[in-house]
Amino acid sequence: METAHRKHPPYLWIWLYLALLTVAEVVLAFELPLSQNMKLILLLVLAVWKAALVAMFFMHLKFERWNLRVLALVPLPLAAIFILAALSEKIW
């Protein structure tokens, strides 16, 4: 009898990684003496980093075919255009 075991990503390490990034976010937001603009940028980078980890390893986008990845990523530029268009009223 043959049993096939799939090779899975290190889910528990990614969980630990996400937990540490969450702690880093809270420390950055309330403890570090940085300017508001710097905090804003760093917090957004950390949030995108965490979201990317979830999408790549838990939703398995890293292991999917390229065309499914494209399907998943198509809304992101549209979302960026939407927000930039809405903000343009403020910027201009």
Added chain:
Amino acid sequence: MTHATIDMMHPPAPAEPGVQAYNLKLGMWVFLASEVMFFTGLIGSYVVLRFGVGEWARPGTVLNIPITALNTFLLICSSVSMVKAYAAIADGDQKGLRLWFLLTILGGAAFVGVQVYEYLHLVHSGFVPSGVRDGSELAERVASGALPAATMGLYGSTFYTMTGFHGFHVSCGVVSMIYLYIRKVLPGKYTRQDYRGVEVVGLYWHFVDLVWIILFTIVYLI
């Protein structure tokens, strides 16, 4: 008994040509793409309102950050337990599937419970969707100038709209998982050859986690 390693994304069911994903999974990805635009509408409106007006309440002055950070961690844990449930059934482990799937449901229900507790606490302190309730503890802080009076209404409406819609999505996920647990997981209907339901509901659940990661930063920390 020999153990072989195979490609982890090998489809558990006949795949549609092109993307090599079965139709349920493809449908879920298309649905999630529409959900990205839905939450973009909410987040984009918040960003425009937040940075289009003057002073806004500073992070941590109204909302309880430690309990929400804990809730964020709880949702991340439930995302891990969901992917462990997926990994278990992909290996044909029914016992592992039952355990991890149940833990995911409990984690999701706990998240909703903590959010309801947070809402009750906020409403009790005077933070309501229309802003600040007259005569409340928060109204006194607004009167003393500790909180900006002009934007508290916008703050209340955007906060409850965004977190409320996310909470609704989490609740829908928990109800779906309870249904699958009773109808499919407990009777052992998922097998190593076909576990589409676990993967598809898992995609939804991870998406809900992903959205919360963004919301936590934008609504609570910035």
